[in-house]
Amino acid sequence: MDITTITIFILAVFVGFEIITKVPPTLHTPLMSGSNAISGIAIIGAILATTVQGNIGMWLGFIAVIFAMINVVGGFMVTDRMLKMFKRK
Amino acid sequence: MxxxxxxxxxxxxxxxxxxxxxxxxxxxxxxxxxxxxxxxxxxxxxxxxxxxxxxxxxxxxxxxxxxxxxxxxVEMTQMPQLVAIFNGFGGGASALVASSEFLKYGADSSMFLIISITLSVLVGTLTLTGSFIAFGKLQGLISTKPITFPGQQIFNALLAITMFTAAYFIPTYGINAFYIIVILSGLLGILLVIPIGGADMPVVISLLNSYSGIAAAMTGFVLVNSQPSAGNALIICGSLVGASGMILTQIMCKGMNRSLANVIFGAVGGEVEASSGEGKEVNIKSYSTEEAAMIFDAAEKIIVVPGYGLAVAQAQHAVREVAEFLEDKGKTVLYAIHPVAGRMPGHMNVLLAEANISYEQLKDLDEINPEFEDCDVAIVLGANDVVNPAARSDQNSPIYGMPILNVDKARTVIINKRTMNTGFAGVQNELFGYENSIMVFGDAKDMLIKLLSDLKEL
Structure with a gap:
């Protein structure tokens, strides 16, 4: 762990605050489901976890992949379904 | 690469x-x-x-x-439940990744690793169990009333202290200390969400959304030594989501004029009950849909105020049909969306969008409030606390200071409710007794369908 990691973390938080404050209230539900899908990025950790030696670690990775994938696929799909409905007359 | x-x-x-x-x-x-x-x-x-x-x-x-x-x-009305449960899976995935990382190094983990694993497992597991409780409440499987017991907060604090003590002893006791962390984190998630009432759900879901991001970021810190690239990716994405959820949480709290601490520890509903007895007598006027139709017929500018009752009654399509009929007669129809209307941020907007209502007609609090002054009819559908003028004037009201939609400024206010039951905050709404207020009782959807047929007969 070095200062680079902390730097990345803090800068990402700032970027997050900057872009999210610009999202209008109308889109707050899709924002939640969409950002939720992004938190499914844990899937890459989950994929790598399946290589952990010993059975339990591997199975934890297996379940983690399932959970994260529910999050990713479900999140992006439902967001798309909602955003499709936002129309002007 | x-x-x-x-x-x-x-x-x-x-x-x-x-x-x-x-x-x-x-x-x-x-x-x-x-x-x-x-x-x-x-x-x-x-x-x-x-x-x-x-x-x-x-x-x-x-x-x-x-x-x-x-x-x-999923139905659009069930969106809060779905987002809640997806948050839970996200948090769960993060906690599992951190756990498997712990199994790799066990008690030999460095201090930094132990801290990040503990935080990741804590936030991730808490998000998982908390989200399932939130799901249960939203789906009606668990009482939406705040569930409390004496000493709850002290108990929660003790749980947290025990958990961090267990983390401290990981180098000595290894996996057993780790199990304690997992179990207590899960318990903490349940205990933090059960005391929260239905109308505070927008805050809880936003918060759990934020937690699912924070959990991913913490898992990033866990991975950053062994898998630097993946670790950094998790930190970046997790922070984005964490920040997003935090902003929404703040907006929701502001919409209720309450601090986050008050929402989490306040258990509103239980505590407020005592003050509901002193409610003033209100004399209400109850009208039929025919009489209401005549008022609409004479109106030029109409503002619709949707609340959770609209979602429960699945009345979004019926609203659009009535609005279209009125628009065809040359009237203006706008929608006033309070930040905490419904059970999650933006809940009403999604429902109305589903019914094909243009997003340009959906106005937020600041935009719509000046519009009530020259509005002929404001129709309140299944909303209560967000239109209670006591929030502006009555310092003793539990909702005093909460920003509200100023429907009482409209020439006529038509309020549709199923019964005269008080709103979530347990306060009788003095708006119902106002000179310019009219009550039309019934299920929102049935009422609107009847209203439409009465309008057509005029």
Missing amino acids: IDFLYLISAICFIYGLKMLSHPKTARNGNIIASLGMLIAIIATVSLGTNLDLKMIGIAMLIGAIIGGFFATK
């Missing part, structure tokens, strides 16, 4: 979220974000070493089927 691909996917996420700032670009933004995820997954699978691709493929397939099934089947 893999760093470069993760960078591209991070750019996709940031750019995709940025495009969510307008309804016109939002859909493409979501697609870009999902492409970012695809790149990250492909990069991980193709460049990883010693991966059991068959096993990963099966797990991904199972997850994709489950996620896809719920995403296509």
Whole structure:
């Protein structure tokens, strides 16, 4: 762990605050489901976890992949379904 | 190479979220974000070493089927439940990754690793169990009333202290101390959500959304030593989501004029009950839909105020039909959306969008409040506390100071409710007794359908 990691973390938080404050209230539900899908990025950790030696670690990775994938696929799909409905007359 | 691909996917996420700032670009933004995820997954699978691709493929397939099934089947009114449960899976995945990392190093883990694993497991597991409770409440499986017991907060504090003590003893007791952390985190998630009432759900869901991001970021810190590229990617994405959830949480709290601490520890509903007895007598006027139809017929400008009752009655399409009829007669129809109307941020907007109502007609609090002054009819559908003038004037009211929609400024206010029951905050709404207020009782959907047929007969 070095200062680079902390730097990345803090800068990402700032970027997050900057872009999210610009999202209008109308889109707050899709924002939640969409950002939720992004938190499914844990899937890459989950994929790598399946290589952990010993059975339990591997199975934890297996379940983690399932959970994260529910999050990713479900999140992006439902967001798309909602955003499709936002129309002007 | 893999760093470069993760960078591209991070750019996709940031750019995709940025495009969510307008309804016109939002859909493409979501697609870009999902492409970012695809790149990250492909990069991980193709460049990883010693991966059991068959096993990963099966797990991904199972997850994709489950996620896809719920995403296509869910009703728009059930969106809060769905988001709650997805938050839970996200948090759960993060906690599992951190756990498997712990199994790799066990008690030999460095101090830094132990701290990040503990935080990751704590936030992730708490998000998982908390989200399931939130789901249960939203789905009506668990009472939406705040569930409290004496000494609850002290008990929660003790749980947290025990948990951190267990973390401190990981180097000595290894896996057993770790189990304690997992169990207590799960328990804490349940105990933090059960005392929260139905109308505070927007805050809780936003908060759990934020937690699912924080959990991913913490898992990033866990991974950063052994898998620096993946670790950084998790930190970046997790922080984005964490920040997003925090902003929404703040907006929701502001919408209720309450602090986050008050929502989490206040257990409103239980505590307020005592003050509801002193409610003033209100003399109400109850009208039929025929009489209401005549008022609408004479009106030029109409503002619709939807609340959770609209979602419960699934009345969004009926609203649109009535509004279209009135618009065809040359009247103006606008919608006033309070930040905490419904059970999650933006809940009403999604429902009305589903019914094909243009997003340009949906106005937020600041935009719509000046409009009530020259509005002929404001129709309140299943909302209560967000239109209670006591929030402006009565310092003793539990909702005093909460920003409200000034429907009472309209020439006539038509309030549709199922019964005279008090709102969530347990206070009688003095608006109902106002000179310019009219009550039309009944289920929102049935009422609107009857109203429409009465309008057509005029």
